[in-house]
Amino acid sequence: MRKSSFIRESITIEPNLDIGFVEVTPEMIRPYTPYHWHDSYEIIYVMSGSMTVQTLPVSKTTYVSGSVICTPPYQIHDITASKDTHFILAMIPSEVMRKYIPDLDQITFMIPKVVTSEIERTKLETLQKTMYQMLVAITFQEHGYLLRFQSSFFELMYQLYHNYSHYNKPATQIDKNYERLQQILSYVQDHYTSVITIDEISSYVNLQPQYFCHFFKKYMGQSFLSYVYEVRISKIEKDLLQTTDSIGTIAERHGFTNIDLFRKKFYKKNQCMPREYRRR
Template identity: 35%
Template sequence: MSNLRTEQPVFETDRITDGFDIFFWVFNDASSFVATHWHTAIEIMYIIDGEVDVMMNQQTVILKPGDVFLIDSRLPHSTKSVHGNHAVLIQLPYEFSKKYIPDVDSFIFGFDCHTDNAILRTKIDSLIDVIQKMRIVYEIQPKGALLRFNSLLFEMLYLLYHSFSREVESSQFKKDVKNFVRLEPVLEYTKKHYNTPITLSEISQIACFQEEYFCHYFKKNMGVTYFQYLNEIRLSHIYRDLTSTDLPLKVLLEKHGFTNYKLFRKMFYEQFATTPGEYRKNAAVSD
């Protein structure tokens, strides 16, 4: 149950915790900003302490202690935790879900984590109870830990299937998969070259689209424009380096390819309600 891979690439391949069939991680996050990304796994986040903002479908959901949130497979999203959090992160790999729910492609999974509906609230509480028990087994590792953990895992899968799924046309799923497959070369190229100048002509050629159609296609499927996406990635790297290095801000911008300083300051303030200098200063004081 060790050696967890915590890096979050733009397109995440399904991750698995050592010894398990899923990815399960209890973590303390001092502060983070993860740019728009997606994965084929179903992701569940349970907040123990602190606060996490999830940006998805052009909306922001603020998660606080006791909240649980589900992000369906292939759903672009970004996360932010300015003041840090303590949370449980679970990812159910696509192949795992497909094995035990053969028609998983016919369902959309999700729920309103802040619902006032009493019936749905009871179901969500049941899911939280399972997560809390999984955490105890994961951390304490009693005799027969793997057996107990897996029994809870299948209880979770049962809850997702019966309480938090909605049937859709399989043709729509196939269309969505096709769209994301067509964007994979773009995401991979951007991941590798984000710190260099990337033109619309260049990235459109990678996608094998005309420029105008590429702009429309990317925004429709990712929820942001390509250059918003590119600058989010650059911003996430700079945000991390502001506290992990002593490099001047100008050097960080050059290192991560952000050439427009005014745009950077505007994006930084919109995301974190402070300036880069103030953020770095406050982070140093808290340490």
């Protein structure tokens, strides 16, 4: 709507609706969203441009115009989007889905990236059309739009359940590791503006410091400190574009007390300085 960094991302639920729903145009695009997770189903319809989603353990998939992506709750992932990406995002809370799909916890919704038959193509086109109808209803808000939106929402859930549900395998040790990663990411989200030591975070998840560093690097593909910097820079990028606060104020707000270190990390990620980034 790029969701990235081991953090829990909150999505505002629309008034009078059961879900979060938003259209993201190229002007609104954040090229990169660090690793993060939701407690909702994230459904994205890529209307134009392209989007790469990387999940843990490391699996990277690029989606092009016409793709529909379903990321389940608690799946840690990041998102990278091209500057011309235009998409629709629906966030459906698990408790809402569970009211109508009793066996929700036993299934995963798997939408193929590539359709190879006319039947699959028809199913995908129906899914695209349903999400677009939801967008039209919420955008123009004509008389009875809530009824139109909710009827399309129920149709969306039905299509996911009827056409794309697969039963899960039993839980494994990998699932337990994901739970620990979620704890780590949530902690970073809550404390990234302060110094987080390895002793502090490893104690929080009941791991020895040395093993914690190995564990985090194995599953995240980067050091813990690099990840914290990534989260801070992602927050700063947003404030640079959405506020008129000074660069120093923004950097300090998000945990950088050393302005030279901040500029170095920012340039490494964006290949430009903060002032230039703001003028884009």
